[in-house]
Amino acid sequence: MNLRVFNTLKGHKELFDPIVPGKVSMYVCGVTVYDYCHMGHARANIVFDIVFRYLQFAGYDVTYVRNYTDIDDKIINRANERGIPSKALAEEFIQAFDQDMEALGLRKPTHEPRATEYVPEIIALVKTLIEKGLAYEANGDVYFSIEQFPNYLCLSKRNMEEMLAGARIAPGEQKQNPMDFALWKAAKPGEPSWDSPWGAGRPGWHIECSAMSSALLGDSFDIHGGGRDLIFPHHENEIAQSEGATGKPFVKYWLHNGFVNVDQEKMSKSLGNFFTIRDILEKYDPEIIRFFVLTAHYRSPIDFSDQNLNESRQGLTRFYEALHHATNAIAELSIPAGDNAEACQLEKHFRDAMDDDFNTALAIGHLFDGVRTINRLVSEKKFRKKPELVATVSALHQKILELGDVLGLFGSAPTVWLKKQNLQGLNSLGLTEAAVEELIKERLLARQEKDFARADQIRESLAVQGVELLDSPQGTTWKIK
RNA sequence: GGCCCCGUCGCCAAGUGGUAAGGCAGAGGUCUGCAAAAUCUCUAUCACCAGUUCGAAUCUGGUCGGGGCCUCCA
Numbered sequence: 366m367n368l369r370v371f372n373t374l375k376g377h378k379e380l381f382d383p384i385v386p387g388k389v390s391m392y393v394c395g396v397t398v399y400d401y402c403h404m405g406h407a408r409a410n411i412v413f414d415i416v417f418r419y420l421q422f423a424g425y426d427v428t429y430v431r432n433y434t435d436i437d438d439k440i441i442n443r444a445n446e447r448g449i450p451s452k453a454l455a456e457e458f459i460q461a462f463d464q465d466m467e468a469l470g471l472r473k474p475t476h477e478p479r480a481t482e483y484v485p486e487i488i489a490l491v492k493t494l495i496e497k498g499l500a501y502e503a504n505g506d507v508y509f510s511i512e513q514f515p516n517y518l519c520l521s522k523r524n525m526e527e528m529l530a531g532a533r534i535a536p537g538e539q540k541q542n543p544m545d546f547a548l549w550k551a552a553k554p555g556e557p558s559w560d561s562p563w564g565a566g567r568p569g570w571h572i573e574c575s576a577m578s579s580a581l582l583g584d585s586f587d588i589h590g591g592g593r594d595l596i597f598p599h600h601e602n603e604i605a606q607s608e609g610a611t612g613k614p615f616v617k618y619w620l621h622n623g624f625v626n627v628d629q630e631k632m633s634k635s636l637g638n639f640f641t642i643r644d645i646l647e648k649y650d651p652e653i654i655r656f657f658v659l660t661a662h663y664r665s666p667i668d669f670s671d672q673n674l675n676e677s678r679q680g681l682t683r684f685y686e687a688l689h690h691a692t693n694a695i696a697e698l699s700i701p702a703g704d705n706a707e708a709c710q711l712e713k714h715f716r717d718a719m720d721d722d723f724n725t726a727l728a729i730g731h732l733f734d735g736v737r738t739i740n741r742l743v744s745e746k747k748f749r750k751k752p753e754l755v756a757t758v759s760a761l762h763q764k765i766l767e768l769g770d771v772l773g774l775f776g777s778a779p780t781v782w783l784k785k786q787n788l789q790g791l792n793s794l795g796l797t798e799a800a801v802e803e804l805i806k807e808r809l810l811a812r813q814e815k816d817f818a819r820a821d822q823i824r825e826s827l828a829v830q831g832v833e834l835l836d837s838p839q840g841t842t843w844k845i846k
Numbered sequence: 847g848g849c850c851c852c853g854u855c856g857c858c859a860a861g862u863g864g865u866a867a868g869g870c871a872g873a874g875g876u877c878u879g880c881a882a883a884a885u886c887u888c889u890a891u892c893a894c895c896a897g898u899u900c901g902a903a904u905c906u907g908g909u910c911g912g913g914g915c916c917u918c919c920a
Contacts, residue, residue: 397918527847632920680868824881835881836880
């Protein structure tokens with residue numbers, strides 16, 4: 366085990382060495398539940414699902430916390446717009462989030478706390494910060510005083526003077542310094558609120574993550590993840606709150622994933638150029654989304670486009686076809702037991718790639734090598750009579766499934782997956798399976814009568830519509846081009 | 847303006863000092879009645895310029911181009 370991770374705090378890769386040997390505690394910022402998730406959320410969650418899976422695969426006992434922020438200005442505003450209680454709105458989008466994540470095949474985190482379940486912890490944390498002189502109350506609001514925390518901006522590496530130049534105090538705020546941020550907000554009429562030493566109010570945006578992470582993982586933990594856009598101010602503020610309160614290092618490794626772009630521009634709500642997960646899933650299999658995300662390194666930007674998703678579909682199809690062929694090729698054969706050099710080699714390459722800051726793109730490249738080997742061996746003459754080849758194909762097949770599972774890939778039965786893609790494609794071409802099957806029958810007759818002109822005519826007519834006919838000793842099948 | 851990131855084959859994308867993974871697309875061969883799939887072979891000197899070095903896509907400086915954060919954002 367030689368995992369190296371890129372730590373935003375340090376600005377470079379370093380050896381991963383958890384606080385407690387053999388155990389990993391990780392916290393990932395979830396979503397503020399006021400709307401459907403888009404592709405950017407999908408990426409972040411898939412990325413950290415892989416971190417979670419790989420750490421488990423590497424033998425760690427992982428405690429993974431991913432929160433729901435279910436109290437926030439945006440939730441309140443959206444609920445008011447719709448004339449429903451903010452709790453109902455939050456509930457609706459928590460369910461939507463859960464559905465989306467399940468559809469994408471994410472493993473359930475160990476804990477999925479909600480901010481509203483941790484209000485007592487939040488209040489206690491704010492109290493501590495006030496007692497330590499790091500926060501102050503003003504008209505029912507409580508603010509964190511960044512001047513009292515010298516390490517402020519250590520994560521985002523910004524310059525305080527420059528930041529102050531552009532900082533503003535919003536109307537109604539009682540900040541001593543424009544860069545101070547709210548820990549607790551006094552309730553306005555009609556807003557959801559909790560009693561506190563400062564009157565009725567609710568948590569500010571950042572405090573809930575500090576409270577939930579320390580409640581579930583302790584004052585110091587190993588990994589904290591999220592999208593790059595959370596580095597400032599969210600994660601910066603978490604550090605200030607948590608380290609300010611405990612005096613201990615908050616997080617050992619900060620991991621941040623890159624954005625999803627559309628036409629080279631960040632996909633975001635404010636730009637309005639986003640696609641929700643549910644919209645995308647209408648058109649693409651969830652595994653294609655996952656494959657797409659994993660074919661780039663998690664810190665790089667990825668460009669969301671139909672062309673790129675279609676390439677992912679093709680890549681994934683290549684895997685499933687190879688797995689399908691392998692299954693058929695070794696069916697009903699006795700497989701020699703024992704380690705297999707090719708399979709061991711593949712696993713080593715895979716681990717090396719993943720150990721290098723979760724380089725899933727490289728890891729998938731290695732899995733493609735395994736596919737090529739399988740295809741090559743299976744097509745050798747008298748394959749079934751060569752035990753060493755059969756053993757290698759069997760072992761590689763197993764290994765690809767095993768390693769694929771670490772990436773959350775290849776979990777479907779190949780025939781089912783391939784069929785589904787084909788039917789979906791057929792559907793989008795405006796054809797029916799029955800119509801295709803009918804033409805295949807007709808062509809079969811033509812071929813039996815050696816009427817190859819007619820046979821080729823049928824092939825060609827389907828081909829121009831986008832359907833490819835595949836002849837094999839077992840009969841004729843079809844696939845979408 | 848400040849801070850940060852990126853620019854690798856037609857496209858996507860690894861590679862952060864030792865001589866360019868992989869996928870898609872393309873060309874040719876094998877296979878096939880034909881075709882597809884598969885497989886084999888072939889296709890890049892890494893935006894540009896100047897340095898450091900025995901050696902750089904990889905380090906330094908500069909130029910050009912793109913993007914991000916600095917306000918809610920995965």
